[in-house]
Amino acid sequence: MEYFDVVVIGGGGTGAATAYDLALRGLSVLLFERGELTSGTTGRHHGQLHSGARYALGDPHIAQECMAETRILRRIAPDAIEYNQGIFLAIDDEDAALTNNFIAACREADIPATEIPIHRALELERRINPAAKRAVLVPDGTIDAYRLAMRFFSSAVARGAVIRNFTEVIDIEQSDGSVQGVRVRQLRTGVEQRYACRAIVNAAGPWADKVAALAQQDVPLIAAAGTMVAVEGRLTNMVISRLRRPGDGDIIVPQRRLSIIGSTLRKVDNPDGLQPEAEEIAFLLACADELIPDFSKQPYRAAWTAARPLAGKPEAGQSSANGREMSRDISVIDHGKTGSLKGFFSILGGKATTLRIMGELVSDQVAQYLSIDEPSRTALFELYPYDYYWRLS
Numbered sequence: 065m066e067y068f069d070v071v072v073i074g075g076g077g078t079g080a081a082t083a084y085d086l087a088l089r090g091l092s093v094l095l096f097e098r099g100e101l102t103s104g105t106t107g108r109h110h111g112q113l114h115s116g117a118r119y120a121l122g123d124p125h126i127a128q129e130c131m132a133e134t135r136i137l138r139r140i141a142p143d144a145i146e147y148n149q150g151i152f153l154a155i156d157d158e159d160a161a162l163t164n165n166f167i168a169a170c171r172e173a174d175i176p177a178t179e180i181p182i183h184r185a186l187e188l189e190r191r192i193n194p195a196a197k198r199a200v201l202v203p204d205g206t207i208d209a210y211r212l213a214m215r216f217f218s219s220a221v222a223r224g225a226v227i228r229n230f231t232e233v234i235d236i237e238q239s240d241g242s243v244q245g246v247r248v249r250q251l252r253t254g255v256e257q258r259y260a261c262r263a264i265v266n267a268a269g270p271w272a273d274k275v276a277a278l279a280q281q282d283v284p285l286i287a288a289a290g291t292m293v294a295v296e297g298r299l300t301n302m303v304i305s306r307l308r309r310p311g312d313g314d315i316i317v318p319q320r321r322l323s324i325i326g327s328t329l330r331k332v333d334n335p336d337g338l339q340p341e342a343e344e345i346a347f348l349l350a351c352a353d354e355l356i357p358d359f360s361k362q363p364y365r366a367a368w369t370a371a372r373p374l375a376g377k378p379e380a381g382q383s384s385a386n387g388r389e390m391s392r393d394i395s396v397i398d399h400g401k402t403g404s405l406k407g408f409f410s411i412l413g414g415k416a417t418t419l420r421i422m423g424e425l426v427s428d429q430v431a432q433y434l435s436i437d438e439p440s441r442t443a444l445f446e447l448y449p450y451d452y453y454w455r456l457s
Contacts, residue, residue: 067260068094068226070430071246073233073275074267075099076106077209078411080216081423081442082265087223089431089438094259095225096248098232102213105269105335106416108370110292110317110326112303113137113145113205114417117152117177118310120169121162126393127173130417134203136443137212137420144212144450148318150204150303151185152177153196155354159307160197166307167200177202189300191356204303206317207416214450216419221456222448236264236279236408241400243279243407263430266410270335270371276410281403283410286374290327291340293348295362299323304355313351322365325352335371344369375412394418396426400433407433 072083075097083095097103116130138145154160163179170177178201185192185199217227228248235247237258245260268275270287298318306314317324328344345367352359375395394414400406411426424440431438448456 065245065258065260068092069261069434070094070263070265071096071259071261072265072267074104074269074271075101075227075229076104076267076269077102077213077216077416077419078269078414078422079267080213080220081419082267082411082426083225083227084216084220084223085423085427085440085442086430087220087225088441089427089436091434091436093220093225094261095220095227096231096233096246097227097229098251099230101217101227101229102210104271105370105372106209106213108368109209109416110315110324111207111209111319111416112315112317113147113207114415115150115203115205116173116175117150117170117202117204118305118315120173120175121166121309123393124169124173126415127170127175129421130415131173131175131203133418133421134205137417140420140443140446141212141215144208144215146206146208147203148205148302150202150305151189151192152200152202152305152307153185153192153355154198154307155193155196157197163198163200163307170202175202189302189304191299191358192304193355193357198307200307204305206303206319209416211450213419214453215447216423218448218450218452218456221453233275233278238279238405241404241406243405262434263407263409265426265430266408267426270373272373272410272412276399279399279405279408281399281405281408283397283412284376285412286376287332287335287371288329288374289332289335289338289369289371290329291344291348291367291369292324292326293340293345293352293367294319294322294324294365295359296365297321297323297362299356299359299362306355313348316352316355316359323356323359323362325349325359332371338369338371340367340369373412394422394425396429398429398433
């Protein structure tokens, strides 16, 4: 039976960043993904590089964290980032009244937000709503979700990590209250194997509660599904957002030759096989037309739905219907402290923009548990190119 220091479960962006961080600290790492790499939530978000401005009014910690991580990602993975800036538009009087507070909150979170005249906004992006009342320029951008995650995978493999896709973890083995290893099944062949390890990181996103159940552990998690709609044509070069507190249908992201409006949010019990609902598509297209009036007239390309792994359960007074009120903060759970299994860790929450720091935070706790005195260094070096994964693995 092969032995590794750490097994990582989940082949999305968080799992990739975690595997790289741990390998960079000198640990032997084995990662399992039951499907193709990035085939879960990572491969299905709209690809916004968040400056944090969206969260400045309600979640200043996340706002500041997004801005810090944006700067790091631009440095370590430049070819996976389109740093095309963003405009927040105040469409009605209620939006306009929020603008000064919005700018102040952004600057408090170290996000350079600047109001520009509407005529200047229209010079930058001629297709935005000319009836908008105010406009604020922020440093948003666009992520190539696949290439960014694969750059972390490439870098992990270059440091000795082993990646196994189409392999599902079916049991977490333990003894005397500590993890001992995992049992896995190769989905293409049905062959089962066992691997020994000292620690396990559960980076399975909206499936994290199901992975934790294999170890008889609980994970407070809301799987919050969001639908996005893409039309053909790059209608803007900048990210266009509604200037209001975070809600549904308030971001348009340019991706290559597409424009994507997102998203909705609804609670789901099972994150597998999610499909967009007809009313969601109609709602999103109507919201898009408020920001870019001819959005819905463009050729329809696709709609899809993915689940976010929101950490925790709604507090008293919050709606349990979708989780929009819940924080996007990162949560690392050491089940040796909160549960009954030493060496088992779960990582939840966060954003696509914060994948690197998520990997750092959970790796810090794993390293402490394993008595490894090596700090995270993932912010220091440019990542290997995404296509090195196939040359190195």
